[in-house]
Amino acid sequence: MIKFEIEPYDVLLFRDGRPFNPGDWAYSIFPPLPSTFQGAIRAKIWMKQDNLRKNLSNPNVIDGWLSPDENKMTLKFYGPFIKKGEEIYFPLPLNLLFSEDGEIYFAEPQDTGRLVKIQNTNIQNIQKITWVKTEKKVEVKTINFISLEGLIRYLNGYKGKDLIENFLSWNEIYINDGRLCININPSSNTVKEEDGVYRVGYVQLLENIKFVMWMEAEREEEKLFELFDKDNLKVLQLGGERRTIKYTVEKHDFKCLFENVKEEIKKKVLTSNKCKILFLTPMDYDKWYPQGSLYSSLNLVGAVVGSDVKIGGWDLQKGSPKVLRRGINAGSVFWYEVKDNNVVDRLWLHMDKNTGFGLKIVGV
Numbered sequence: 001m002i003k004f005e006i007e008p009y010d011v012l013l014f015r016d017g018r019p020f021n022p023g024d025w026a027y028s029i030f031p032p033l034p035s036t037f038q039g040a041i042r043a044k045i046w047m048k049q050d051n052l053r054k055n056l057s058n059p060n061v062i063d064g065w066l067s068p069d070e071n072k073m074t075l076k077f078y079g080p081f082i083k084k085g086e087e088i089y090f091p092l093p094l095n096l097l098f099s100e101d102g103e104i105y106f107a108e109p110q111d112t113g114r115l116v117k118i119q120n121t122n123i124q125n126i127q128k129i130t131w132v133k134t135e136k137k138v139e140v141k142t143i144n145f146i147s148l149e150g151l152i153r154y155l156n157g158y159k160g161k162d163l164i165e166n167f168l169s170w171n172e173i174y175i176n177d178g179r180l181c182i183n184i185n186p187s188s189n190t191v192k193e194e195d196g197v198y199r200v201g202y203v204q205l206l207e208n209i210k211f212v213m214w215m216e217a218e219r220e221e222e223k224l225f226e227l228f229d230k231d232n233l234k235v236l237q238l239g240g241e242r243r244t245i246k247y248t249v250e251k252h253d254f255k256c257l258f259e260n261v262k263e264e265i266k267k268k269v270l271t272s273n274k275c276k277i278l279f280l281t282p283m284d285y286d287k288w289y290p291q292g293s294l295y296s297s298l299n300l301v302g303a304v305v306g307s308d309v310k311i312g313g314w315d316l317q318k319g320s321p322k323v324l325r326r327g328i329n330a331g332s333v334f335w336y337e338v339k340d341n342n343v344v345d346r347l348w349l350h351m352d353k354n355t356g357f358g359l360k361i362v363g364v
Helices: 034-047 050-054 063-064 146-153 221-229 253-273 343-347
Strands: 002-008 075-086 087-091 096-099 104-106 108-110 127-130 143-147 167-169 174-182 197-205 209-217 237-238 243-251 273-277 299-303 310-311 325-326 333-338 360-363
Touching: 002 034, 002 221, 002 237, 034 050, 034 063, 034 075, 034 209, 034 221, 034 237, 050 063, 050 221, 075 299, 087 146, 108 299, 108 333, 127 299, 143 146, 146 253, 146 360, 209 221, 253 273, 253 360, 273 343, 343 360
Parallel strands: none
Antiparallel strands: 002 209, 002 243, 075 087, 075 209, 087 143, 096 104, 108 127, 143 167, 174 197, 237 243, 273 333, 273 360, 299 333, 310 325
């Protein structure tokens, strides 16, 4: 695999799904969608494809790298995630709640009591309601990311104080930079008479913060690495307004980050016949829960999904916006009863789309 570390020169714009008309406010989302980063990386491959074809043993492999069809694309992308210093951070599992005095509570599927019964709700396809039994007021605070070490502990079933030092708040990562902009009429070089002023909400990363992204190719990955590593201008154009960012690359396997914990989790799942699935990146489904043959041997017990995410973007090939879809947000957690012994191998760091959507991992 090829690991990218990405750092902006200036502010960045990651548009949300709302329409943006003259006089409006353009909002940024955070963290950005996987499609934003894979699009920037593939755009560079597209720009360099003529020279690249000369060095490939099979030039037709580029057609798979640049395919507009997600099902035919032969590149896989993992991320983006956050890097602060030397530590990598992932979206915080949404079932972690915090009290005012700093204690951590875990929302988990519970047997319903006298006040709430699952049969009295309109929630379908789950057996139990996910909640926290405590008299304290608990909530999801501004802590939005968890370190690699903390995530491994979480997946392995650790709770409470074992996780307390592994969180990162969004305000330790970036600040919102709202700017007033002017729409200029190019023919007269003056402000447009109507709706000439608009506002844009940019994202400004704080010092020592970077994005990290991994890319995997089925074939000719060495040539891809050389393309990015030997380029004198190690820059990409990222997000709204195609802002310039710089990058570094190295050979590194994303899956090795979790290699040491997989076998231990597998043993616990086989013993308990239960597991939880955590989404590390968003994914759009027809319904609010994961679907498909991957889950045929699992019984859904409970879930925490938070608010949905709007997945859209811009289609460079067609020159038009992509259809806006609603999806499950990163950090969503689903609990299952397990019917077979291969669930961990089948779902461990599995992605629903090669563009990076639907990346998930199994825990207990």
